[in-house]
Amino acid sequence: xxxxxxxxxxxxxxxxxxxxxxxxxxxxxxxxxxxxxxxxxxxxxxxxxxxxxxxxxxxxxxxxxxxxxxxxxxxxxxxxxxxxxxxxxxxxxxxxxxxxxxxxxxxxxxxxxxxxxxxxxxxxxxxxxxxxxxxxxxxxxxxxxxxxxxxxxxxxxxxxxxxxxxxxxxxxxxxxxxxxxxxxxxxxxxxxxxxxxxxxxxxxxxxxxxxxxxxxxxxxxxxxxxxxxxxxxxxxxxxxxxxxxxxxxxxxxxxxxxxxxx
Amino acid sequence: xxxxxxxxxxxxxxxxxxxxxxxxxxxxxxxxxxxxxxxxxxxxxxxxxxxxxxxxxxxxxxxxxxxxxxxxxxxxxxxxxxxxxxxxxxxxxxxxxxxxxxxxxxxxxxxxxxxxxxxxxxxxxxxxxxxxxxxxxxxxxxxxxxxxxxxxxxxxxxxxxxxxxxxxxxxxxxxxxxxxxxxxxxxxxxxxxxxxxxxxxxxxxxxxxxxxxxxxxxxxxxxxxxxxxxxxxxxxxxxxxxxxxxxxxxxxxxxxxxxxxxxxxxxxxxxxxxxxxxxxxxxxxxxxxx
Numbered sequence: 001x002x003x004x005x006x007x008x009x010x011x012x013x014x015x016x017x018x019x020x021x022x023x024x025x026x027x028x029x030x031x032x033x034x035x036x037x038x039x040x041x042x043x044x045x046x047x048x049x050x051x052x053x054x055x056x057x058x059x060x061x062x063x064x065x066x067x068x069x070x071x072x073x074x075x076x077x078x079x080x081x082x083x084x085x086x087x088x089x090x091x092x093x094x095x096x097x098x099x100x101x102x103x104x105x106x107x108x109x110x111x112x113x114x115x116x117x118x119x120x121x122x123x124x125x126x127x128x129x130x131x132x133x134x135x136x137x138x139x140x141x142x143x144x145x146x147x148x149x150x151x152x153x154x155x156x157x158x159x160x161x162x163x164x165x166x167x168x169x170x171x172x173x174x175x176x177x178x179x180x181x182x183x184x185x186x187x188x189x190x191x192x193x194x195x196x197x198x199x200x201x202x203x204x205x206x207x208x209x210x211x212x213x214x215x216x217x218x219x220x221x222x223x224x225x226x227x228x229x230x231x232x233x234x235x236x237x238x239x240x241x242x243x244x245x246x247x248x249x250x251x252x253x254x255x256x257x258x259x260x261x262x
Numbered sequence: 263x264x265x266x267x268x269x270x271x272x273x274x275x276x277x278x279x280x281x282x283x284x285x286x287x288x289x290x291x292x293x294x295x296x297x298x299x300x301x302x303x304x305x306x307x308x309x310x311x312x313x314x315x316x317x318x319x320x321x322x323x324x325x326x327x328x329x330x331x332x333x334x335x336x337x338x339x340x341x342x343x344x345x346x347x348x349x350x351x352x353x354x355x356x357x358x359x360x361x362x363x364x365x366x367x368x369x370x371x372x373x374x375x376x377x378x379x380x381x382x383x384x385x386x387x388x389x390x391x392x393x394x395x396x397x398x399x400x401x402x403x404x405x406x407x408x409x410x411x412x413x414x415x416x417x418x419x420x421x422x423x424x425x426x427x428x429x430x431x432x433x434x435x436x437x438x439x440x441x442x443x444x445x446x447x448x449x450x451x452x453x454x455x456x457x458x459x460x461x462x463x464x465x466x467x468x469x470x471x472x473x474x475x476x477x478x479x480x481x482x483x484x485x486x487x488x489x490x491x492x493x494x495x496x497x498x499x500x501x502x503x504x505x506x507x508x509x510x511x512x513x514x515x516x517x518x519x520x521x522x523x524x525x526x527x528x529x530x531x532x533x534x535x536x537x538x539x540x541x542x543x544x545x546x547x548x549x550x551x552x
Contacts, residue, residue, distance in 0.1 A: 009364040016357045017377060020435060023391035024380050026401060030394060040404040080286040087282030099287055106294050108536065110492020112509050113529040117297025120304060120522050140293050143286060201384040204494055208516070217386045224390060224499060228397065236387035247382045251375075 024240065031233035049230040050238075059219055059235060065131055066200055066216040073138040074195040078188055080139070081146030086180065089154035090162065107144045114140055115205040122209070129211040137205035142198055146191035149254075153187040186256040193250030197243055305526035314522065322527045335511040336531065342422060342507060343491045346429040347483050353430065354437035355479070359471075361438070362445035374442060381435040389428050389499040393419055396427070420502030428496040433489075437482035444478025445471070480546030487539050492532060508532055 034046035053059055084103060088096065106114060118137055119129075127133060158180065165179040181188065203217040210218065216239060223232050305322055308315050326332050357377070361370055380388070395401045396418040403415040418424055452474070453466045461469070490496075494509035501507070506514070508528055515525040 006364050009360045012356055013360055013365075013373070016353065016434075019353075020377060020380055020431065022401075023388065023395055023431065024383065026394045027387065027391035040401060080289060083282045084286035087284075090282075099283060102290055102295065103286060106290065108488065108540070109294075109298070110488065110509075110532065110536075112492045112494055112512065113301075113533060114294065114297070116512065116516070116525060116529050117301045118293060119516070120526070121293075121297040121300050123522075124300065136293055139289065143290065147286065197382065201382070203385050217384055220384075220386050220390070221495070221499075224386075228390075228393060232390060233394075236384070236390060239384045239387050243382045243384060244379065247379075 027233055027240070028237050030230055031237040033230040033233070049234040052231050053234045053238070056231070059216070059223075062214050062216045062219040065213050069131060069135050069138060069206075069215060070196040070199040073135040073142065073199050074192045076135075077139045077142045077146045077195045078150075078192045081143055081150050081191060082181070082184070082188060084147050085151035085154055086176065088151060090159065103147050104144045106140055111141060111202065111204050115208040118205070119208050129209055131210060131213040131215075133209040134206045134215065137209050138195075138199040138202060141202070141205065142195035145198075146195055149191045149194070150184065150187050153184060158183065186253050190250050190253035193246050193253060197246045197250065200239075200246065201243060301526040301529060304523050305530055307523050309521055309523050312520070322523045326524065326527045326531065332511065332528075335506045335508045335528075336535075338422075338505050339491055339508040339532075340535070342425055342429070342497070343487055345426050346433060346490050347486045349426065349430045350433040350437050350486055351479060351483060353434045354482070355441055357434070358438045358441035358445055358478075361442050370446075374439070378435040378439050381432065381439075385493075385495050386499070388432065389496050392424070392428050392431065392500055396424060419500065420504055422501060422505060425497045425501035425507075428500045429490050429493075432496075433482075433486040436485060437479070440482035440485075441475060441478040444475045448474045477546055480543050484539065484543050488536055491535065 031049060032045040032047070033049065034043040088100065115137060118133070118140070122129070122133055161179060161183065162175060165175040170179065201217065202215075203221065206215040207218050207221065214222075216235070220232060220235050220239070223229070223235070304314070306318050306320065308317050308319065308321060361374055361377075365373060383391075393400065397403075398415045398417070398419065400419070402418065403412075406412045407415065448471060453470045456466045456470050492509060494513055497507045497510055498513075503510075508531070512525045512528045512532075515521045515528065
C-alpha cells in the first residue's frame with residue numbers, strides 16, 4: 001500500500017536519474033565504439049579509440065599540463081588558504097570583515113570575467129600567456145573555497161594547543177608545520193583535492209591564458225571542431241573518471257574533517 | 263624582566279598571525295582586484311587603429327547599449343539564464359522533496375550523492391556528451407526514426423533549446439543539493455502541528471514546507487544565475503552560432519577584434535547584472551542555512 005502510494009515518487013526519481021545519467025552513459029558507452037561515429041548502432045566494445053588517444057602526442061602532453069597545473073596550483077592555494085585561515089582565526093586582524101570580503105569575492109565573479117581581467121593585466125605588465133599564467137588564474141578561483149573550508153575547521157580547541165606549543169618553546173614555523181598542520185590535515189587534504197578537481201575541469205581561464213602549453217579541456221574543445229568522434233569520447237571518459245576519483249577522495253577527507261570537529 | 267620577556271613573545275606572536283593573512287590577501291589584490299580595476303579603466307578608453315588610447319569617454323558603453331546586435335547578446339543571455347533557472351527549479355524541487363520525504367533516511371544520502379555525481383564531469387565534456395544525445399544522428403533521432411515516429415531527424419542541437427537543456431542538466435543537480443539541504447532542516451513538528459490543526463496535505467506544503475524552503479531555492483537559483491550567465495562553453499558547443507550570448511560576444515571581441523575596451527564593457531555589464539540579481543535575492547540568501 002505504502003509502495004503504491006509512493007509509486008509516483010519512485011517513477012519521478014528514476015526519470016530524474018535517467019535524465020542526469022543519460023549523457024554520461026552515452027559518453028562512456030561510445031568511447032568503446034568500434035567505428036568512426038560515436039552514435040547508434042553500438043558496434044563495440046573496442047579499445048581502439050583509447051589506443052588512438054594515447055598515441056595522440058598533443059593530447060598526452062595536455063594531459064600532463066593539466067596534471068601539473070592542478071597539483072601545483074592546488075599546493076599554492078592550500079598553502080595560502082591555510083595561512084590566511086590561521087591568521088584570521090588566531091587573531092582578528094584589523095578590518096577582518098573587509099579582508100574576508102576581499103578573499104571571498106572571486107566566488108561571485110564569473111570565471112570568464114576573471115580570465116578577461118587577468119588577460120588584460122598580464123598583457124599590460126608583460127607576462128606572456130603560459131601554463132604559469134593559467135596556474136595563477138586557478139589559484140585566484142580556488143583560494144576562496146580553500147580558505148573557507150580550512151577556516152571553518154579552526155575551532156577554539158586549536159587556540160589552546162597553539163598556545164601550549166608556544167609555551168613549550170616552539171617557533172612560529174614549528175607550531176604551524178608540526179602542530180597545527182597535522183591536526184588540520186583532513187581539511188588541508190580536502191581543500192587540496194577540491195581545488196585540484198576544479199583546476200582539472202576548468203576551461204575558460206586555461207583557454208584564454210595559455211598559448212602553446214594548453215590543458216586537456218582546451219584540447220578536447222579543439223578536437224570538437226572536427227565533429228563527433230569516439231576519440232573525444234575516450235578522452236572525455238578519462239577526464240570524467242579522474243574527476244570522480246579526486247572528488248571521491250576529497251569527499252572522504254571532508255567527511256573525516258567534519259566528523260572530527262563535532 | 264620575565265614579564266617583559268613574556269610580553270615580547272606575545273607581541274611577536276601577534277605579529278606573525280597578522281602576517282599570516284597577508285600572502286593570500288596580497289595575491290587576491292594583485293591578481294583579482296587589480297585586474298577588475300584595470301578592466302573598469304579600460305572600458306572607458308578607446309581603441310584607435312588597433313591600439314589602446316587613454317582618452318576617457320563613455321563611448322564604448324553608448325555603443326554597446328545603442329547597437330542592436332550587441333545589446334541583443336545581453337537580452338539573449340538574460341532570457342536563457344532566467345529560463346534555465348526556472349526550469350531547473352521546477353525539476354529539482356520535486357527531486358529534492360522526494361529524497362527528503364519519500365526515501366528512508368538510510369538511502370537518502372546515497373541516492374543524493376549518486377544524483378549529483380555527474381555535476382563534477384568536466385564542463386566541456388558534459389556539453390559534448392549532450393551533443394551525442396540530441397545531434398542529427400544522435401540517440402534521440404535514432405530512436406524516433408527507427409520507431410517510425412518521424413521521417414526527418416529533428417534539429418535539436420545548435421539551438422537555444424539545446425543550450426538551455428545543457429544548463430538545466432547541470433543546475434538541476436546543484437539545485438537538488440541546495441533544496442534538499444534546506445528541506446531536511448525543516449522540523450517535522452511544524453507540519454505535524456499543522457496537520458493536527460486540520461491542514462490538508464496541500465495546505466501543509468503551500469503554507470509550511472514551501473515558504474521554509476525558499477532560502478535553499480534562492481541560494482541555488484543565485485549560484486545558477488551567476489554561473490550560467492557567465493558560461494561560454496555550453497552556449498558555444500550546444501547552441502552553436504545561431505544566436506550569441508554575452509560570454510560568446512566577449513570572446514568574439516577578444517579573439518577576432520582584440521577589442522579589449524568593448525570586451526571590458528560587456529564583462530562589467532555582466533557583473534552589474536549579477537549585482538542586481540544579488541540585490542533582489544539577497545534577503546533570501548541565508549547561506550548558513552544551506
